[in-house]
Amino acid sequence: MKNLRMMTRRDWIASVAAAYGVVSQRVNAAPVKSVETKSIAAVVSIYEPKTHADVLVGKILEGWKQDGGAGPALKLSSLYVDQFTDLDLSRKMAAKYNVPIFDSIEKAVTVGTDRIPVDGVISIGEHGEYPINAKGQHLYPRRRFFKEITDTFQKYDRVVPVFNDKHPGPVWADAKWMYDRAQEMKVPFMAGSSLPLTYRKPELNLPLGSEIEAAVGIGYSELDRYGFHALECFQCLVERRRGAESGVEWVQYLDGDAMWNVLDEGLVSQAVFDAALAAVPKVRQGDVRDDPDAGLFLFKYNDGFVGALFMLQSVNRTSVALKLKGQEKPVATQFEERTEPAHPHFAYLLKSIERMIHTGRPSYPVERTLLTSGMLDRALTSRLQGGKRLETPELAIRYQPVDYPHAPLPDLSANPSQPLAR
Template sequence: MNENLKNEIPVFAKYPIPKGNAKRVAAIVTQYWQDSHAHVIVGRLLGDLDYKPKVEVVSLYTDQVPDNDMSREEAARCEVPIYATIEEAIKAPYADGGLDGVIIIGEHGDYPVDELGRKWYPRRRFLEEVLSVLDDLDLQVPVFSDKHLSYNIEDTVWMYEQLQKRELPFMGGSSIPHTPQVPAFDPKLLEEAGEIFVVSFSGAIEIYGYHALELLQSLAEKRAGWEQGVRAVKALRGAQIWEALDRGEWPEDLLVQAYAHFHTGTAYPKHTEDTAVLFMVEYVNGTKGYVLQQENWINQWGFAFRPESGEIVSAMSVGDLERPYRHFETLTRMVEEFIITGIQPFPTKRILLSSGLTNYIMEALHQDQRLETPELQFDK
C-alpha cells in the first residue's frame, strides 16, 4: 500500500470488553464486515472504533460469512465464542453465567430482492428463533433489533404482536432520529404540527426510505392522537411528483425550507431528477407527512413542519459522514442503556408504525395507488 494513502486511513483505538458484573448480551447478525451495521454497533460493543463498552458480548451468531468478514478475527481478539445456531448463541452463555439481553442486526448480506425492490432480510426468522429460545428458558430480557421489523406487513405485525404478547422490553429502528437537529428548536412546537416534510436521499428506496419514515414518525408522535396511527399512504415517482405539485397536493414551501439548510447554492432542483420518489402519509389525527427522496441533491436528512400557529420550523438531522460514524455511537450507547436498565427509550409502537409505513410505501409505489393501512390504525 502507498505510504501516503496508508497514513490517511484513520486508526481507532480498541478497548477491552468489560467482564464480571457487566450485563451479558448475545449478538445475532447477518454479516460482519468493516462499516457494516454489525461493525458499527456490535463492533463498538467489542471495543472497536474508539468506544468503551459497558456491556459484555458473550456470544455471536453470523448468518453469513463473506470473504471480507471481520467477525472471526474480532471474536478471537475478544475471546467471544461464535456459535453455529441462534439457539446455541443464547443457551450456551445463559448456562454459563446468565444472559441479560439480545442484539439483532439483520442488515447487509446476500438475500433475495423481490419485484417491489424489498430485500428479504431474515429479521422475522431471527426474532422468531430468539423468542423460541427465550420461551424455552422462561427468560425475559431486553431485545434490540436494528432498523425496521420486516420487509412485509404480515411479518411486521406478527413480530410486534409476539413482542407485546410476551411484554418483552424492545428497542429497534434507525439511528437518524437520535442525531443532533440543527438548528435547535422548541420541540413543543411539534405538538401543533399539521404538516411535516422530511427530505431524504439515495436510490435505495426501502433501506434509506426507512430512515426518513422513522424520522417522520419520531416527529409526528409529538402531536396528540398519534397513537391512533395511520389511515393511508400514497407514493409518487418522477414526473408524478411535479404533476401533483401543480395540483397543490403537497406543500412546496415546506420542501424549500427543509432544503435551505443544505447550502446547495440554488433552490431544490425541481424536475431534474426522474428517480425521485415522494411518500405521502395520512395520520388518523389529521397530521399529514411527506418524504421526498432523491439520489444526488443532498447526503443527509432534514425536515420542516408547519405549526398551526406561527412560522415554518426546519432543521437538519446531522449524522457523521465519515468513519467512525458517530451517530451510531449515539445509538449504541442508547442500546447499552436499554440493556442495562430494561427501560425502552421510546414507544415500541414507533417501530411498528415506521416499519409498517415502509411496507405499505413499497407496495403503494409498486401498485401506483393510494392504499389504506388497516394494520396501522388503532383505537388508542
C-alpha cells in the same frame, strides 16, 4: 404555543443538560464504576468493516469511538454470524476479545449452556447476500432471527430485552408478527434507525404537544433501505404533535408529474418543501423537478394530518421541515450522518440499547418503528400497483411518544440505569 426559535448549539446543550441532569458532555469520560456491566448476545447477518454489526457490536468491544477508550456498560458474551464473507471481521474480533462464535442462534443466546445467562440480545439483520422481492424490499432474515431468539426464550423459560436493528420485517406481515410475539411473550422490544438519535443541523428540539400545521420530509437513495431512515426521522418529529399518535389512514406512492402536482395544487406546502430542500446538500445541479428517479411517499394520518416524504436522488442527506402554529416561516433540520469517529450516531443508538438492557424497559416506543415499517411496506406496495392509494386500517397504531434525547445527549458516560431527570 410559544415561538420555537432555532437555538445556538451552546444554548441548546446548556438547557437540555440542565433538564436531564447531565454532568459531562465528554464521550470518553470514564464510565461510572458502580454500574454493573450487563452481558449481551449478538445475532448478525454479516460482520464486515463499517457494517451495522461493526458500528454497534464494535463499540461494545472497543468503546464509543472504537479506539480502545471507554464504552457502554455492556459485555459481548457470544456471537452468531449468518454469513461469513471475504471481508469478515467477526473471527478477528472474537479472537481478540475472547468471544465465542456459535453456529446457531440458540447456542449464542445460551452461550452454549443449558440456560440463558445473558441480559439482552442485539439482532442485526442488515447487509449480506439475501433476496430482493418485487417491491424492492431486501429480505433480510429479521423475522427468522427474532423467531429463533424467542424460541430460545420459550425453551429455557427466560425472557430478556431484544433490540432489532432498523425495521422489523421488512415485509409488513413479518413486522406485525414480530411485534405481536414480543407483546405475547412480554419481551422488552426495541427497533429502529440510528438517525432519530443523531445530530441535527441546525439544532431543533421540538416539545411534546407542539401544534404542527404541516410537515415535509426529504430522503435519498434506495426506497427501501433509506426510505426507512427518512420515515423514522419524519415520524420522530411529527409524533410530537398535539394529541400524539393514532396511526395512518392511507398511504400512496407517486412519481413523475403526479408527485409535483401535490405541491402545485396545494395539498403539500411548497414553502415547507422548500425549507426541507434547503436543509440538505445537493449532488446534482438543476431543477429538482428534473430528477428522473424522484418519488413521493404521501400519507394521511387518522387525525387528518397529511405527511409527505420526497425521495430524491439529487440530494444525499435526510431532512424534515415543519410549519408550526403562530410562526410565519417553517423550521427545518438535517439529520447528520457523520462518519468520524466510527459513525458516532450509532453510539447514541447504542446508548438507548444499553439503557433498555440495564432497565428492562424500552427507551422509546417500538410502536413508532412498527408504524414506519408499515408505512414503508404500503408505500412500496402502492408503487408496485402503479400508485394506487391504499387504505391502511392495519396502521391504526396508537402510542405515546417519550422525550428521549438525541445527540449529543444523553451523555454517553452517564449511568444507564439512572432515570432521565425531568
